[in-house]
Amino acid sequence: MYCPYCGEKLALVLHDQEGLIPYCKNCGEYRFPQFATAVSMVVTNRAKDKIMLAKHKGQDDYILIAGYIKKGETAEKTVTREFREETKLNVVKYKYMSSRYHESHNVLMLNFLVIAENGEPVIDQAELEEVMWFSPEEALEHIRKDSDAEHFLKNALPELKNKF
Ligand SMILES: [Zn+2]
Numbered sequence: 001m002y003c004p005y006c007g008e009k010l011a012l013v014l015h016d017q018e019g020l021i022p023y024c025k026n027c028g029e030y031r032f033p034q035f036a037t038a039v040s041m042v043v044t045n046r047a048k049d050k051i052m053l054a055k056h057k058g059q060d061d062y063i064l065i066a067g068y069i070k071k072g073e074t075a076e077k078t079v080t081r082e083f084r085e086e087t088k089l090n091v092v093k094y095k096y097m098s099s100r101y102h103e104s105h106n107v108l109m110l111n112f113l114v115i116a117e118n119g120e121p122v123i124d125q126a127e128l129e130e131v132m133w134f135s136p137e138e139a140l141e142h143i144r145k146d147s148d149a150e151h152f153l154k155n156a157l158p159e160l161k162n163k164f
Pocket of ligand 1: 003004005006007008024025026027028
């Protein structure tokens with residue numbers, strides 16, 4: 001690990017409250033590890049009886065619609081922007097659900113439950129192969145197994161019965 005500001009090799013130094021934290025002795029500053037942040041969306045329709053899943057090019061199984069948060073952007077803004085970019089549909093309502101750190105991509109995923117406006121999604125063909133509406137049971141069958149998407153979907157489905 002190297003200092004992102006000066007390039008000095010970082011050493012783990014005991015921080016009063018945080019335990020062992022990478023420290024740059026050149027800058028005299030703790031350098032907390034950096035990671036990306038992204039939103040992931042469990043998208044439902046107004047009737048809350050369908051779930052939208054996406055399939056990426058070259059993949060067999062489905063995942064949730066997701067996207068990186070741009071620097072300076074709020075997670076809430078990313079939800080509405082990213083969903084519109086990927087489906088050409090608008091977000092009617094959203095609610096934050098939970099988060100999970102994804103090690104291999106070094107990204108903290110923030111999961112939202114999203115109600116989309118009625119209509120057929122028009123996808124960005126450069127990124128996605130297909131976006132489809134499923135019943136909640138079908139969505140559980142088709143979602144990528146042991147993925148963050150599956151974890152978030154299972155967590156969000158009981159919430160469909162509640163008003164939000
Ligand atoms: Zn430094």
